[in-house]
Amino acid sequence: MRIILLLTAWLVCVATVTAAEDQVKLPTPSSSAQRLYSLAKGDLLQLRVLLKNGRTQSSVGSGFLIGTGNLVVTNYHVMSQIALEPETYVGEYVDTHGKRGPVELLAVDVLHDLAVVRIDIKGSGFFNVPEQLPALTQGQYLYSLGNPLDLGFAISEGAYNGIVSRSFYDQLMFTGPINAGMSGGPSVTVDGRVAGVNVSKRLDGELVSFLVPVRYVRDLLKRVAEQDHPPKDFKLAVGKQLLEHQAAMMKRLENTPLTFKELGPYRVPVWESDQLRCWGWSNSKQDKPYTAEQVSCAMESAIFVSGQMQTGRVSIRHKILRATELGTLQFSTLASNQFKNQSVGGHKDLRFTPPQCTEQFVSNGKLPMRAVICVSAYRKFPELYDFTLLSASTDESRMSLQSRVDISGVSYENGLRIARIFLEGISRGSQP
Amino acid sequence: MSAPYFVEVLARNGEVKQRQRLDTLPIRIGRGYDNDFILDDRHTSAHDAVIALGADGALEVRDVESRNGIIHKGGRQTQMTLDGNTIFRLGHTNIRVRSADFAVSDAIADTTFHGWEGWPPALTGFVLVVLVTLASVWMTDTEKSEPVHYLTVLAAMLSVMVFWCGGWSLANRLFEGQTRFGRHLFIAACGLIASEAASFLISFTAYAFSLEALTRYDNHVLVAIVAGMVYFHLVTINPGHTRRFALAAILASLLGSGVLLMVSYQTSGRFSSELYMSELLFPSVRLTSDKPVTEFFANAEKLKAKVDAERSKKISNGVEEDNQD
Numbered sequence: 214m215r216i217i218l219l220l221t222a223w224l225v226c227v228a229t230v231t232a233a234e235d236q237v238k239l240p241t242p243s244s245s246a247q248r249l250y251s252l253a254k255g256d257l258l259q260l261r262v263l264l265k266n267g268r269t270q271s272s273v274g275s276g277f278l279i280g281t282g283n284l285v286v287t288n289y290h291v292m293s294q295i296a297l298e299p300e301t302y303v304g305e306y307v308d309t310h311g312k313r314g315p316v317e318l319l320a321v322d323v324l325h326d327l328a329v330v331r332i333d334i335k336g337s338g339f340f341n342v343p344e345q346l347p348a349l350t351q352g353q354y355l356y357s358l359g360n361p362l363d364l365g366f367a368i369s370e371g372a373y374n375g376i377v378s379r380s381f382y383d384q385l386m387f388t389g390p391i392n393a394g395m396s397g398g399p400s401v402t403v404d405g406r407v408a409g410v411n412v413s414k415r416l417d418g419e420l421v422s423f424l425v426p427v428r429y430v431r432d433l434l435k436r437v438a439e440q441d442h443p444p445k446d447f448k449l450a451v452g453k454q455l456l457e458h459q460a461a462m463m464k465r466l467e468n469t470p471l472t473f474k475e476l477g478p479y480r481v482p483v484w485e486s487d488q489l490r491c492w493g494w495s496n497s498k499q500d501k502p503y504t505a506e507q508v509s510c511a512m513e514s515a516i517f518v519s520g521q522m523q524t525g526r527v528s529i530r531h532k533i534l535r536a537t538e539l540g541t542l543q544f545s546t547l548a549s550n551q552f553k554n555q556s557v558g559g560h561k562d563l564r565f566t567p568p569q570c571t572e573q574f575v576s577n578g579k580l581p582m583r584a585v586i587c588v589s590a591y592r593k594f595p596e597l598y599d600f601t602l603l604s605a606s607t608d609e610s611r612m613s614l615q616s617r618v619d620i621s622g623v624s625y626e627n628g629l630r631i632a633r634i635f636l637e638g639i640s641r642g643s644q645p
Numbered sequence: 646m647s648a649p650y651f652v653e654v655l656a657r658n659g660e661v662k663q664r665q666r667l668d669t670l671p672i673r674i675g676r677g678y679d680n681d682f683i684l685d686d687r688h689t690s691a692h693d694a695v696i697a698l699g700a701d702g703a704l705e706v707r708d709v710e711s712r713n714g715i716i717h718k719g720g721r722q723t724q725m726t727l728d729g730n731t732i733f734r735l736g737h738t739n740i741r742v743r744s745a746d747f748a749v750s751d752a753i754a755d756t757t758f759h760g761w762e763g764w765p766p767a768l769t770g771f772v773l774v775v776l777v778t779l780a781s782v783w784m785t786d787t788e789k790s791e792p793v794h795y796l797t798v799l800a801a802m803l804s805v806m807v808f809w810c811g812g813w814s815l816a817n818r819l820f821e822g823q824t825r826f827g828r829h830l831f832i833a834a835c836g837l838i839a840s841e842a843a844s845f846l847i848s849f850t851a852y853a854f855s856l857e858a859l860t861r862y863d864n865h866v867l868v869a870i871v872a873g874m875v876y877f878h879l880v881t882i883n884p885g886h887t888r889r890f891a892l893a894a895i896l897a898s899l900l901g902s903g904v905l906l907m908v909s910y911q912t913s914g915r916f917s918s919e920l921y922m923s924e925l926l927f928p929s930v931r932l933t934s935d936k937p938v939t940e941f942f943a944n945a946e947k948l949k950a951k952v953d954a955e956r957s958k959k960i961s962n963g964v965e966e967d968n969q970d
Contacts, residue, residue, distance in 0.1 A: 223923045304928075323949050495912070500789075501788065501789065502787070502788070502789040503787070524695055538789065539787060541927055542784050543783070543784060543785075543786060544787075545924075545925060545926050545927060546784055546785050546787055547787035548925040549788070549924050549925045550923075550925050552923045552925055553919070553923035554923070557920065558911075559914075560913055560914025560915070561914065566952050566955035566956050566958075567914050567915075567955060568920065569951045569952050569955075570920050570921050570948075571944040571945050571947070571948060572857055572921045573855070573940070573941045573944065574855050574931070574935045574936065575935055575936050575937065575938055575940075575941045576935035576936070576937065576938075577938050581928075581931075581935045582935075583922075583925065583939075584941055585921040586941070586942075586943070586945045586948075587920065587921075588948050588949070588952055589952060589954065590952040590953060590956045591956075592956055595956075598952065602919070604865060605925050607925070607928060607931065607935075608928055609927075609928065610927030610928060610929070613925060625949050629942055629945055629946065632942075632945070633938065633942055636938055636941070637938055645688070
């Protein structure tokens with residue numbers, strides 16, 4: 214995963230600081246930044262998640278008070294431990310004057326990574342989320358606020374660079390320095406209007422950061438206004454949203470036509486779109502007695518559920534092995550070793566049940582194959598499953614097409630439906 | 646009863662440690678030097694027992710003035726009749742008395758191949774080990790290795806064989822007085838071939854007849870082969886106890902399989918060694934027909950009940966993957 218969520222995990226904090234100082238030189242804040250910070254600082258908060266036992270902090274993020282009320286917007290991933298394990302974790306806010314107080318989680322939006330909490334102080338009215346949202350133009354300055362790396366409150370300046378189509382749900386690209394700990398902080402225009410909420414950045418790039426568009430904040434705040442009381446069990450709410458996500462994902466996948474790639478004499482199906490990107494790989498230049506070529510496609514984004522679980526994702530890999538100098542028996546060993554021990558989950562995992570598999574020699578009418586499908590259920594979220602489909606062609610003695618499709622966080626029906634699309638889509642062209 | 650008489654001191658396993666011919670009765674037994682048969686056993690008295698003819702004309706043993714007495718089948722006797730197979734104990738010494746007219750049992754058939762000793766089996770074993778090792782290294786050599794790789798594996802395998810057979814030869818020397826290294830090497834080489842052949846056979850059968858479950862338990866067959874090897878090593882050392890050794894080998898094999906199952910369950914939560922069959926052989930091996938995709942997914946549908954049942958189970962010692970985002 215090349216995207217890091219901007220949550221400061223305490224242990225990695227120091228290492229990240231040094232890295233950040235080495236790589237990124239912060240631009241000098243402009244006069245607008247100074248003005249914005251002085252206006253916003255009363256409504257800017259740091260949100261901490263503490264272990265109930267001992268009250269030591271487990272993670273920190275940022276948040277901001279909306280209007281003159283006591284509601285605070287932040288990221289879901291800042292609050293995820295409180296949502297999923299309220300018996301172990303508790304929240305606390307710290308404002309720019311160092312005042313602390315308790316935090317009550319009111320609503321979460323896992324899919325867009327947002328959460329609303331209630332605290333015991335009121336906002337000054339600086340941050341507002343009106344019905345009519347500001348229109349942004351590419352290149353426009355945005356100012357991102359938060360508490361980077363738990364060092365103190367800060368403002369950083371950058372540019373808005375359009376909507377990113379790589380992630381499943383819209384995100385804004387912000388070309389500016391935002392760091393771990395600023396998660397959940399606001400990004401505002403020069404006149405103080407909220408444009409988005411800081412959420413993540415790319416680790417493999419410079420200043421490539423992402424914001425959750427403010428319209429999702431507006432929708433979540435509306436939901437909070439409509440609900441009588443916060444859900445008793447956020448796990449149920451999260452599970453329901455994940456189910457909604459997988460249904461939306463399925464719909465979008467079904468509307469994306471399958472693309473067929475040629476791998477040797479075989480034709481293999483992939484979904485290629487802005488969200489599902491494909492990469493190729495080959496070992497042909499290496500000094501090996503066989504060649505291997507691979508096409509792998511994966512969704513670049515996944516839904517963050519907890520530090521240990523990202524879900525709602527599909528990845529596809531097709532690989533062809535061809536013997537150049539290996540004999541039939543040697544090639545069998547190679548193909549078997551490549552097909553062997555593919556990780557499909559452990560048996561003592563707190564998140565998933567042990568995988569259950571079924572295997573068969575199958576034919577889809579176009580190609581004989583060995584097929585294995587394994588499934589694990591999510592322990593905390595009913596109706597959600599992870600599927601792994603493995604297949605290997607059995608029509609040639611010195612050539613093997615091996616495929617793997619991983620589908621995470623889907624309903625049983627959708628998981629099987631996607632797996633079937635792939636197993637039925639693999640074929641051998643007329644050209645040998 | 647006819648003279649002469651033979652007093653035999655037996656080991657616990659029944660073997661004769663010492664035999665003395667005595668021409669007349671009575672035979673006085675004890676630690677003192679005025680006895681006919683002297684015992685070097687501190688748990689016996691100077692005059693411990695005497696062997697004489699009883700009233701019915703049969704041999705009998707009588708307690709003289711012993712401290713620990715005559716023990717037979719766990720009980721102390723003052724006098725008892727001896728039939729040539731009776732073993733009694735004086736102190737720590739097991740004793741049997743036979744007269745010259747004792748009828749011995751028939752000779753057992755000689756099944757040992759006396760020509761198959763020494764160099765011939767050793768050389769054959771060595772050649773077999775070299776051939777099997779090279780063949781198996783070649784088969785798994787998918788990266789075009791240098792010849793030295795073959796030599797390294799071969800050297801390692803030969804060292805293992807020398808240690809294994811050396812151990813058995815040592816035992817052979819201890820218990821039977823001869824090493825028979827060649828025989829043991831030949832047995833080990835046959836075991837190696839059997840294990841390679843078995844894993845081949847299992848793979849081919851599973852692949853040919855779609856019997857995937859076979860490959861999941863193939864390591865138990867290997868355990869059985871090792872137990873079989875141990876049986877032949879033991880019989881080479883002592884051919885007199887074939888049934889006892891066979892029983893021991895079967896027990897060892899069962900125990901080994903049990904341990905394998907437990908280890909597998911502990912590490913992976915299932916008894917089989919792998920989650921699915923990974924063997925991919927070549928098309929000509931396949932003998933059964935492929936199933937339609939519909940049937941495959943109908944089976945996949947059935948897994949739902951299993952994982953749903955697992956969902957409600959609590960797990961102990963669970964591990965969450967540790968990663969920091």
